[in-house]
Amino acid sequence: xSRAGKTSKSRAKKTTRSTRATRTKSTxxxxxxxSAKTAKTARSAxxxxxxxxxKQLQLPAVLDLTAAAPLAKSLLSRxxxxxxVDASRVNRVGAQCLQVLVAAAETWKTxxxxxxxxxxxxEFLEGSRLLGxxxx
Numbered sequence: 705x706s707r708a709g710k711t712s713k714s715r716a717k718k719t720t721r722s723t724r725a726t727r728t729k730s731t732x733x734x735x736x737x738x739s740a741k742t743a744k745t746a747r748s749a750x751x752x753x754x755x756x757x758x759k760q761l762q763l764p765a766v767l768d769l770t771a772a773a774p775l776a777k778s779l780l781s782r783x784x785x786x787x788x789v790d791a792s793r794v795n796r797v798g799a800q801c802l803q804v805l806v807a808a809a810e811t812w813k814t815x816x817x818x819x820x821x822x823x824x825x826x827e828f829l830e831g832s833r834l835l836g837x838x839x840x
Contacts, residue, residue, distance in 0.1 A: 759786070759787055761778060761787060761788070763793060765793050765795050767796065767802075769800050776807075776808075783812075784817060786817055787818070787819045787820075788820050789819065791823060791825060791828045792825060794827060794828040796827060796831070802831070802832060802835055
C-alpha cells in the first residue's frame with residue numbers, strides 16, 4: 705500500500721474518534737442538564753414548592769386503555785404544580801385511566817400540592833362508582 709493510502713486511512717480513523725468524542729461529550733452534558741432538572745423537580749415536589757403556576761388539564765371524551773399512557777405522561781409533566789382536572793367532556797371512563805387519576809391524586813397529596821377534579825360528567829361519576837371509586 706502506498707504512503708498516501710496509509711495517511712488517508714489514518715486521517716479517517718482520527719476523524720471518527722474525534723466525532724465519537726464530540727458526541728459523547730454532548731450526550732453527557734445533556735444527561736447532566738436533564739438530571740439537574742429532575743433533581744430540582746424532586747426537591748420542589750418534596751417541599752411542596754414550585755415555580756410552576758396552577759394549570760388545568762382537559763380530559764378527553766374517551767378514557768380507555770389507549771388513553772391511559774398519554775394521560776399518565778401528561779400528568780407527570782405537570783407534577784409539582786397545582787392542577788385542576790376538567791372532566792366535563794368525559795363520556796366513557798375505564799379502569800386504567802381511573803387508576804392513573806387515583807395514583808396522581810395520591811402523588812399530588814404526598815407532594816403537598818393541590819389536585820382537584822372539576823365538572824365531572826354523570827358518565828364519569830357513574831363509571832367511577834361502578835369501579836368502586838366514590839367521588840363525593
